[in-house]
Amino acid sequence: MRIGIIGGGAVGLLAAAYFSKKYDVTIYTRRYEQAEQLRTHGLTVMYGNERTTHRVHAEPFVRAIEEDVLFLAVKQYDVTNILNTRIHMLQANAMMFLQNGMGHVPYLPHLPHKHIALAVVEHGALKIDDTTVSHTGIGRTKWSVWRGEKETFSFLSEVDARFLFEYVDDWETMLIEKLMVNVCINPLTALLGVPNGMLVTHVPYRQAMEQLFHEVASIFQLEQQERIWRHIQTVCEQTAANRSSMLRDIEAGRRTELDAILGYVIERANERHVPAPISTLLYALVKGRELEGEKKK
Template identity: 25%
Template sequence: MKITVIGCGAMGGLYGAYLSRNNDVTVLDVAKDSIDAIKRDGLVIEEPDGSSQAYHPNAATNTDDMGPQDLVIVFVKAIFTESALEGDKNLIGPDTYLMTLQNGGGHEAILSKFADRSHVVIGTTQHNAARTGVNSVRHGGSGKTTIGAADGSVEKLAPIVEALSSCGLEAGTDSDVQRLIWNKIFTNVSASALTGIFQMPLGFIAQDPSAWKLCQTLVREAVDVAAASGYDFDYDQKLAEVRHVCEASPKGVTSIQADIAAGRRTEVDTISGYVVSCAHEHGVPAPSHEFVVSMIHALEGKARLTAANN
């Protein structure tokens, strides 16, 4: 398949590298130093067992000389999705599948501006990765990638599943992929969001009684909003899963925590903000999530003001 991965960060780098094993892959990023390093030395994936391998996908900072692809995978931060796709519309033809595995929910609304819903692919992955250099990525752990089309169909996605699986990215389809997206969101909108506000690792959320009480409230509201959206989850089970994540990775630094610490914009609008938008749509109160979204935006504003005054 002809595949372009937009956004060559940790996850984009991992998928771009693996998919290049059996496909014509281009990784696309605006960071010229990263693209130059990949062109020169390859895209290095450091595996959990300590081994590493350099892969050599095509690499570019723009798509001026490129035409429609079979598959375009969006791995930029959600706040940049629309602008990235607007600038790379020449990659998207009538038969192009446009896919996202980004954190949070609601991404199909933006992708559907650039492709019909039958060609918009949404999903989740259990892989995790972290950037270790301009052209290197540490593969933290493996798992399954599950995808579905925005229109609910899955049969036509078999070539994408095969492309992923044949390259070491175990994949499958689910006609109810939205439920999987909801299932993954609970930790992000509770414990992860709080790590950003408190600037403390995941372990703090489970250890501190007041932080854990806030976490419980956020999980409860998210479960209620999910139910109003048509997806029933057991509150006690979801809370136990969130606590397990915190206790299993007590020193874990979440992406939203790191973004706030570095003065970067976060993806809160497609994570906690997704719960808020669904709550408004279905008339369910979610005041704690509204507070979290406003708090995190205020912290972003604080960082911008601090930088401007220094």
């Protein structure tokens, strides 16, 4: 079976490495240089003191792709661009989306693919360079079928034990719960410049996160709020030393996924005529840091 992975970031590289143990994998990158480096040097995964290198195919994403299964592992804003301008290039029987936000969901009914699945990645992954990714924490990748047959993705049960996939029936609840984690951790850490663990160990930060949580939970009319709040705190504790992806983007002067995460929340609040003062203020502050960083580049 041929697997294509669009995106040479941390998640794309990590998935490609584990899939390559059993399948023919091609990584489709933004830059020619990264594709050339992967072809020349292979893809290296660091896990603790282990370093393993995997042979993968790699090409820049500039032409039509023909694969059995395609994984879209790019930032949310790049997903929107691809689905708006290059959907004709995604020639595959099945697709799986690996994104943090929910901005891609409105596009799904317009896609021609017979089998579409959505997933949320709970692993810790850090891209070291164009050919190296550090697997900083083992988690799970939860996935659910949006359209088509579950059996199309049955190969996911055979992936390496360090990269487990777990099926869930309700894709919307899965995405919203992942969104809640990202909403509560990413913008606050990006604004405060602190690692994830500080959000629970520093009382004022935890109080701010809890206020944000209750506002967003109200917007989405979440059930089982206590369970989800405990889960968010557990994620902070388990990734205490990690710097969130949004914080790393801010520090590097890169565009963040703020619009797909907190911007999405504000859009839903406006649609439902629900006030969102905390989310709106936090969005403005983080967006200001993002724009300031981009000007310095």
